[in-house]
Amino acid sequence: MDTRKRIKIDDVAAAAGVSPATVSRAINNPHMVRGSVRARILELAENMGYSADGAARALATRRSQAVGAIIPTLDNAMFARIIDGLQRHLYKSNYMLLLASSDYDPEKEFRNARVMLERSVDGLMIVGAVHDPRLYKLLEASGVPFVQTLAPARASPHPSIGYDSDTVAQLVVGYLRGLGHRDFGLVVGHTAFNDRVAAYIESVRKVLDSFDIKLAPDRVLHRQYTVEEGGNALQQLVRQGPLPSAIIAGNDTLAFGLIHEAQLQGLSIPGDLSIVGLGDSEFAANLPRPLTTVRTPKSEIGRLAADYLLGRIENRTVNLPGEMQVELVVRSTTGRPAVAAPSPAKARNKTLA
């Protein structure tokens, strides 16, 4: 059925009356071919609809002109934006993006990485600083440049690009503490296979420590990143008794859920409860009650990852960017606590039956 034959370099060479090698040069190293000849070849190639076979070129050059990226899931705006930034930047350098998701499963991540390496990706982007040891072994064995994103440089022996959770925690807790809060809750993602969550909790705890505030274990709730689960977390907190005066959320989606549920429960924000998100998603600024959150550089991370990888691939000396800027965006979900933290009577009154 499929009788069309793809035209190849030999066809162009024959038509131009030169050798295939010359055609190859005209395309890849134009300066090595005399002007007139080059022009003729290029025009012919264009007219004949010639374009090099990627597999053959990859085999001959040992370069695929493709970069791989493995993320937990695309169903999370943060990763989507990182990938978007990465892809846009790769595009400019004529690199393709191979994408796969791991579902937060290190085993799946490992398998995906192996497949990508088999495809000879020239570089690989992964998320976070904690991975299957076999992955690192594989990466090292292959010699393929890779970079970890959403991992602060100082936290990993491997090349990493991201912001520092300590900075975020200082910003958030410092601000809340300045407002007068002493009683905190933390609603974050699950730590299994997500080192960013563990790091953030650790950072928050550390800063809290410096203020002589302790975070009770039952004040740290783990939920999936959905609005519903955020609401569910608030219910649980209410059920547990006196509500903290401030809740720090692991991302904006959870924060939305918290806010939504709080309002359903008749709690006023920030009167009864202050809430801080993380990520500054598009919706944060545009809710009826605009969310106080931390702006993180998502597409910037993707861009820098591309930069780094491309640099390494081309054997340029590249230095990793340092920690990236984050910024506290104060909006309307945070304020002074209504009552002295030690006796949150008001919150208790609103406890669900």
Add this chain to the structure above:
Amino acid sequence: MDTRKRIKIDDVAAAAGVSPATVSRAINNPHMVRGSVRARILELAENMGYSADGAARALATRRSQAVGAIIPTLDNAMFARIIDGLQRHLYKSNYMLLLASSDYDPEKEFRNARVMLERSVDGLMIVGAVHDPRLYKLLEASGVPFVQTLAPARASPHPSIGYDSDTVAQLVVGYLRGLGHRDFGLVVGHTAFNDRVAAYIESVRKVLDSFDIKLAPDRVLHRQYTVEEGGNALQQLVRQGPLPSAIIAGNDTLAFGLIHEAQLQGLSIPGDLSIVGLGDSEFAANLPRPLTTVRTPKSEIGRLAADYLLGRIENRTVNLPGEMQVELVVRSTTGRPAVAAPSPAKARNKTLA
């Protein structure tokens, strides 16, 4: 520096005391190799850390085991979910995903497609039913199976998977009309290079026609898909005089913007204004005022696209799914219009200074 040598099929063959051909068979056509030999080869391959070179295999088989996808942008949850569905399904069949974005630019889409075809993708997913003619020519010339998503089958001569905007319009307008609305506004994306928008407008207009309702040109506003722009559209509508009693938004993000701005303007929803979104994004159900919207099957579309492409690639006879189900989800942003449509005095009173 990089002295590690990747181990290849000859190495395994040598170690196993067989020919490379047999190793190849053991891996790709196990039944062609005697059990004992096969076992030995496979184990050896595993231990030696052998994995086939993708480029070489692709060159020899004329198959890349990769599928390409070109979407307008990842910075839009809809496309992100489609890709997510696509990738997950490809993964199961051991296919890789090559991803690129076009920024709603047909020229860029074309260039991306060409590069992907050079890389010998085995299939290609594109979005919508309107593309650069050169793209179709290229696709046909290459013989590579492709599929259009977010395009209803009946609207294109090319294989397409999506829902029908007529159905959506009937659902939305029918419901609103049943509530008593006669005065409509439409806030959608830009039509340039986005045939879905034009189709939706057309569909809405058609259904409105059947109710003898006309849609004034200044009641159709085009905005980018951001919350801000949605709010901006409402301002414009307010500025233009009597507000429609119902606004149909091109997606949930715009709907959020409309709601948010309406509330800032002191309009009550749905008392003064009914709003319907499109897409049923995660937030739709969880806003202080849950959004009435239309649920569209996003990851399902990705999954079916993968199915179709994989089928075509393996030369199975595949039939495209018919139109896909959409569902009106009635929540709290829609209700009966407050006043008779012909004299929306109330709305006028709220016009901005």
Add this chain to the structure above:
DNA sequence: GTGAAAGCGCTAACAT
């Protein structure tokens, strides 16, 4: 069932 040999389409040394 297994091996030998011939490519797949390109690039890169090596000549000239």
Add this chain to the structure above:
DNA sequence: ATGTTAGCGCTTTCAC
């Protein structure tokens, strides 16, 4: 500046 010659690492006839 250009042509010739070898591969790149795998799969796939074709023999045996």
